[in-house]
Amino acid sequence: MRSWSDADAGGIARVGLSETYAVFCRGYWPVYWRYGAACAASVDVGVAVATAVIGDLEDCWPAVLSSPCAAAMAWELLVERASLRRTASVGRLYRLLERREADALLLRHKLGLSMLQGGDVMGLDGTEFALLSRRALRKITEQAG
Structure with missing residues (x-):
């Protein structure tokens, strides 16, 4: 690779x-x-x-x-x-979540960006990015449980 x-x-x-x-x-x-x-x-x-x-x-x-x-x-x-x-798995993530939630989840948990970095990349403030990221995690957790 x-x-x-x-x-x-x-x-x-x-x-x-x-x-x-x-x-x-x-x-x-x-x-x-x-x-x-x-x-x-x-x-x-x-x-x-x-x-x-x-x-x-x-x-x-x-x-x-x-x-x-x-x-x-x-x-x-x-x-x-x-x-x-x-990929199929990433596509599934985008079907389960709102698009910006899936974006935030990937940036935060796959790429390892901080809340401020993730917000900057998406053109959001860190607080809005944190909200999207937390909401995505909650939705994924609820669907898995």
Whole structure:
């Protein structure tokens, strides 16, 4: 299995793109590819999903910057792309929970992000992310018991 690092974000800092775009992409790259990999159970697929989202962001960067929350808009693009590559077990999780609850559960318990980190990635504050994460755990526990 291949291991990826921030350096593998290769073409992010292409000539002619804004520094803001490059900083944003470098900052979120590690979580994006790891989330894609968690959804697909494949590092290579995770990197491909994250790379596609980085390209999507490049295409609509002015709209992303003018949106109320750039991180939330980018997260929506990522979740949409990753949804096409979900394993059966991850797909089941998304059928059992509301989408944002499943997102929070994966970020918190599969990727190991803190409440603040998870909220930042999804474009939420830490309190809202914590609420989603706790609600997801409660629902999963109730369904299992």
